[in-house]
Amino acid sequence: MKIMAFVGSPRKHSNTDLLIDEVIEGAKSKTEVEVEKIYLYDADIKYCTACGKHTILEGKKPCPIKDDMEGILQRMEKADGFIFGSPNHGRTISAPMTNFIARMMPLLNMQVTLGEKGEIKNAWVDSKLKGKKVVMVISQGDPWPSSSALVMKILDDNFRDFQMRKVGEVFSMSNLRIGQVKDKKADLDVAFSMGVRLASV
Numbered sequence: 001m002k003i004m005a006f007v008g009s010p011r012k013h014s015n016t017d018l019l020i021d022e023v024i025e026g027a028k029s030k031t032e033v034e035v036e037k038i039y040l041y042d043a044d045i046k047y048c049t050a051c052g053k054h055t056i057l058e059g060k061k062p063c064p065i066k067d068d069m070e071g072i073l074q075r076m077e078k079a080d081g082f083i084f085g086s087p088n089h090g091r092t093i094s095a096p097m098t099n100f101i102a103r104m105m106p107l108l109n110m111q112v113t114l115g116e117k118g119e120i121k122n123a124w125v126d127s128k129l130k131g132k133k134v135v136m137v138i139s140q141g142d143p144w145p146s147s148s149a150l151v152m153k154i155l156d157d158n159f160r161d162f163q164m165r166k167v168g169e170v171f172s173m174s175n176l177r178i179g180q181v182k183d184k185k186a187d188l189d190v191a192f193s194m195g196v197r198l199a200s201v
């Protein structure tokens with residue numbers, strides 16, 4: 001099984017990263033797993049410029065930006081499962097995670113039917129990630145869950161748009177300090193079990 005994990009925190013080996021590692025361990029406990037972990041803050045992933053080249057409006061051309069994303073998208077098409085991990089930054093996903101999702105848009109293939117005057121009568125989307133499994137990992141500082149309501153909704157809605165199959169989520173609170181989650185056995189256990197599910201359901 002090929003898993004790609006995207007770390008949306010600038011802090012390596014901190015809470016988001018540690019929880020992602022635990023998901024990976026859970027998956028490994030179930031089956032043979034090939035893992036590619038990508039630190040979004042380190043990767044060369046330039047901002048989406050909204051050129052629209054990949055869209056039907058511009059003839060579905062390749063994304064013109066030359067950086068790591070071309071290879072990442074190709075490997076995503078071949079992967080079986082994904083882990084998207086983000087800290088809560090200002091009640092939303094981290095900035096590189098936002099841009100990463102924007103840069104994933106070429107994986108959506110928009111189709112339209114046109115009317116007699118060229119007007120769009122109907123529009124729908126095929127996704128190259130259709131049916132692929134995904135686990136969401138979120139870490140936040142506040143001790144109450146509502147702080148991450150938007151974080152979860154943004155990831156959930158995007159998983160749905162990309163027609164991925166969400167296996168489950170790992171959500172850990174009160175993690176202001178670096179790596180604080182390593183002492184939270186219950187949260188690590190949830191992460192491990194999500195990895196088991198990622199490799200099985």
Ligand SMILES: Cc1cc2nc3c(=O)[nH]c(=O)nc-3n(C[C@H](O)[C@H](O)[C@H](O)COP(=O)(O)O)c2cc1C
Nearest residue numbers: 009014015016087088089090091139140141142175
């Ligand atoms: C810029 C910034 C904004 C943050 N905003 C929030 C917030 O709105 N709510 C919250 O609960 N935690 C917030 N936090 C705390 C982080 O979500 C928390 O420390 C998280 O565990 C960090 O994950 P990491 O250790 O993987 O980087 C913020 C942290 C930063 C750096």
